[in-house]
Amino acid sequence: MRRPETTGLIVRQKSPLNLEFQFSSLADWQIPVDQFYVRSHFPPPGLHEEDWRLSVEGAVERPLALSLEALKALPQARFPAVMECAGNGRVFYEPAREGLQWQNGGVGNAEWSGVLLRDVLAAAGVKPEAVEVILVGADRGVVDGGKKTASPGPIAFARSLPLDKALSDGVLLAHAMNGEPLTPDHGYPLRAVVGGWFGMAWIKWLAAVRVVPRPFRGYWQARDYFRWERGLGEPMLVPLDEMEVKAQIAQPVNGATLRAGEPFRVFGAAWGGETALALVEVDTGEGWRPARLLEPETRYGWRFWEHVWTPPRPGRYTLRCRASDAAGHVQPAEQRSDAESYCANWIIPVEVKAVAVRPGPADDFVI
Structure with a gap:
């Protein structure tokens, strides 16, 4: 082939x-x-x-x-x-x-x-x-x-x-x-x-x-x-056997520039091992908030999730996500020490910048 x-x-x-x-x-x-x-x-x-x-x-x-x-x-x-x-x-x-x-x-x-x-x-x-x-x-x-x-x-x-x-x-x-x-x-x-x-x-x-x-x-x-x-x-x-509970951010990417005051869809996927996924949370600097889990829900497939966030003002922000399963396992915040070079399921932050926007004569433009 x-x-x-x-x-x-x-x-x-x-x-x-x-x-x-x-x-x-x-x-x-x-x-x-x-x-x-x-x-x-x-x-x-x-x-x-x-x-x-x-x-x-x-x-x-x-x-x-x-x-x-x-x-x-x-x-x-x-x-x-x-x-x-x-x-x-x-x-x-x-x-x-x-x-x-x-x-x-x-x-x-x-x-x-x-x-x-x-x-x-x-x-x-x-x-x-x-x-x-x-x-x-x-x-x-x-x-x-x-x-x-x-x-x-x-x-x-x-x-x-x-x-x-x-x-x-x-x-x-x-x-x-x-x-x-x-x-x-x-x-x-x-x-x-x-x-x-x-x-x-x-x-x-x-x-x-x-x-x-x-x-x-x-x-x-x-x-x-x-x-x-x-x-x-x-x-x-x-x-090694079962996968560890984990969520990852697909968008925005690390280093992205967003518009202050405009909604942005923070989006990604989450999965785990034998136990059903229960929750995905997102932190944009104001504490953990539940993300919306998207369909479909299957036994072994992943779940898409989203969280609409509006950067309140210009500046730099750190975005994080974490997943939990039905058995109470929560994605850890710190790097693990028990798995050699495997099972990297700890939270990986995404750094973004929000910039001010003002209307131009024909369209919006970013300052």
Whole structure:
């Protein structure tokens, strides 16, 4: 398949290709495919539908090798879901952290179509000893461990899901995105969609589903994409899973000039993990005020929000937004210290300037 045009996307890395959506251009609830961010650890493996098969193996009664046609013959499902790179917002860490320097566009919302993973597992028959399901991509390569860890050699990109998540109605093996077949950069012919979880779990170019009787400890599970859990005992490394509750401002952009005394629509999107979004608030310098949540409301999709604000006088202003979910989690004000270079969900302020306006002979002009 031919790579589509990606005009307007920000190139974060050329090989493998990593592209960031310009969040300030946010307009469509479903991000068009050619504007959706791309996160790849290795180049696309160049799969062809006629040769490709999905293997289902391990702790199952009936190992399977399914063609795309066979998958499409199973009951089909579709739902919208927001996918966020676990490194989205990394550029805001201080001091700077290793990794691709995503700003706020490593995120997008789309409608995904395919077959629920649980239906595929039902066809294979999961054995009682199963505890996790490993999703394995067809992409392979050598990992540059940098300062964090030495390279384990050529490996496939793979992550696991707990069995209860794999059997939920929130995990899809998707062959279509926004009603169109997946493109090579987005995982053609099949990718995982893991509702509520960070994008590292959404394995692209899916090649194998392995049901296993013990927790997976592969490179991408145990040596990257983790956070620290600090309880009463020794700190523990825990694999990343659910997205954190978060709101971002799309407009105005940082450094924008507004007109004092004229209404302006402060606008953005908010999302979280498994728990429903409850509230978005905006602070323009006078304390937190509820923003208006816009439709539609879905289980795994994001919510647009807006707050109409009139700068009262010329000057500089700091705009902030924060999201809360139904479980009481509130977007934090400060940078987090438990997630290496990931989960950058703290409040990022937007600085703007309001200027005086006076009518000219033909039109208004800004002084």
